[in-house]
Amino acid sequence: xxxxxxxxxxxxxxxxxxxxxxxxxxxxxxxxxxxxxxxxxxxxxxxxxxxxxxxxxxxxxxxxxxxxxxxxxxxxxxxxxxxxxxxxxxxxxxxxxxxxxxxxxxxxxxxxxxxxxxxxxxxxxxxxxxxxxxxxxxxxxxxxxxxxxxxxxxxxxxxxxxxxxxxxxxxxxxxxxxxxxxxxxxxxxxxxxxxxxxxxxxxxxxxxxxxxxxxxxxxxxxxxxxxxxxxxxxxxxxxxxxxxxxxxxxxxxxxxxxxxxxxxxxxxxxxxxxxxxxxxxxxxxxxxxxxxxxxxxxxxxxxxxxxxxxxxxxxxxxxxxxxxxxxxxxxxxxxxxxxxxxxxxxxxxxxxxxxxx
Numbered sequence: 001x002x003x004x005x006x007x008x009x010x011x012x013x014x015x016x017x018x019x020x021x022x023x024x025x026x027x028x029x030x031x032x033x034x035x036x037x038x039x040x041x042x043x044x045x046x047x048x049x050x051x052x053x054x055x056x057x058x059x060x061x062x063x064x065x066x067x068x069x070x071x072x073x074x075x076x077x078x079x080x081x082x083x084x085x086x087x088x089x090x091x092x093x094x095x096x097x098x099x100x101x102x103x104x105x106x107x108x109x110x111x112x113x114x115x116x117x118x119x120x121x122x123x124x125x126x127x128x129x130x131x132x133x134x135x136x137x138x139x140x141x142x143x144x145x146x147x148x149x150x151x152x153x154x155x156x157x158x159x160x161x162x163x164x165x166x167x168x169x170x171x172x173x174x175x176x177x178x179x180x181x182x183x184x185x186x187x188x189x190x191x192x193x194x195x196x197x198x199x200x201x202x203x204x205x206x207x208x209x210x211x212x213x214x215x216x217x218x219x220x221x222x223x224x225x226x227x228x229x230x231x232x233x234x235x236x237x238x239x240x241x242x243x244x245x246x247x248x249x250x251x252x253x254x255x256x257x258x259x260x261x262x263x264x265x266x267x268x269x270x271x272x273x274x275x276x277x278x279x280x281x282x283x284x285x286x287x288x289x290x291x292x293x294x295x296x297x298x299x300x301x302x303x304x305x306x307x308x309x310x311x312x313x314x315x316x317x318x319x320x321x322x323x324x325x326x327x328x329x330x331x332x333x334x335x336x337x338x339x340x341x342x343x344x345x346x347x348x349x350x351x352x353x354x355x356x357x
Contacts, residue, residue, distance in 0.1 A: 126176025
């Protein structure tokens with residue numbers, strides 16, 4: 001089992017983490033225990049969790065519907081009310097069992113209930129295991145904009161069991177893989193070469209993949225916990241990606257998953273990097289070829305460009321009304337605080353469309 005120390009917490013990775021979770025719960029001795037789940041983790045993961053963590057055998061289970069569309073203040077209100085109805089006091093503890101929606105929102109709910117109760121994350125998707133597991137960002141979406149309300153608050157521990165990934169379909173796994181590709185592109189060219197070979201499809205490599213990505217993100221976060229500088233590197237692909245995700249969530253019958261949106265965002269922002277930051281054409285083509293090997297095309301209609309740019313203008317990362325990007329100078333080297341002309345942003349969307357035509 002791997003143990004990685006974060007700013008004020010620890011991440012445990014391996015097939016034996018649930019034994020460790022029980023030991024930590026015994027030490028914390030909460031007054032009451034609650035487990036936040038959605039319908040997927042209730043049916044696929046909760047039984048294994050409770051069977052292997054004795055302290056959770058009397059826990060109250062709170063279930064919500066899955067999906068980014070439920071990451072709202074209205075759902076938070078319902079869960080705050082449930083905690084209050086069960087008379088949860090300030091020594092209660094919430095275990096968030098699920099993907100990024102559950103861990104982001106569950107952490108926000110715990111951090112604000114009675115000015116803060118303890119919480120623990122047990123991420124069950126690849127996306128939540130390698131992305132939401134580190135950094136202490138908790139929050140919810142607001143008015144169709146991603147993660148607009150939230151704060152920095154770390155859990156008492158994060159417990160990553162790679163076996164939970166066996167409950168996911170290929171699309172969900174690929175959604176998480178996009179964040180691994182991003183980690184490699186901003187920090188580690190050797191990792192990029194490994195990921196190009198398809199580490200995702202060998203379950204004996206999952207623990208290595210998770211550990212490598214968690215270490216990359218953790219190193220960045222330790223140097224910049226509150227995202228004043230280097231941590232902005234982690235936003236590569238996310239300025240365009242979040243705009244697409246927000247649009248798709250509101251308008252598509254089958255919305256893009258987070259990682260699918262970020263995959264498109266990485267192609268567009270690699271093109272912007274080529275135009276603005278000296279990324280070589282061969283590297284741009286490498287990024288695009290690799291991403292398109294894994295992810296299905298999504299046509300971005302030209303009439304949507306103004307709406308997408310408006311969403312980018314509302315991105316929480318912006319400063320002084322400029323659209324702020326994190327881009328690439330090379331594969332494995334990111335660069336932060338890049339403002340980009342809207343015409344180049346539109347050209348990047350054209351470029352993506354030309355690749356999938």
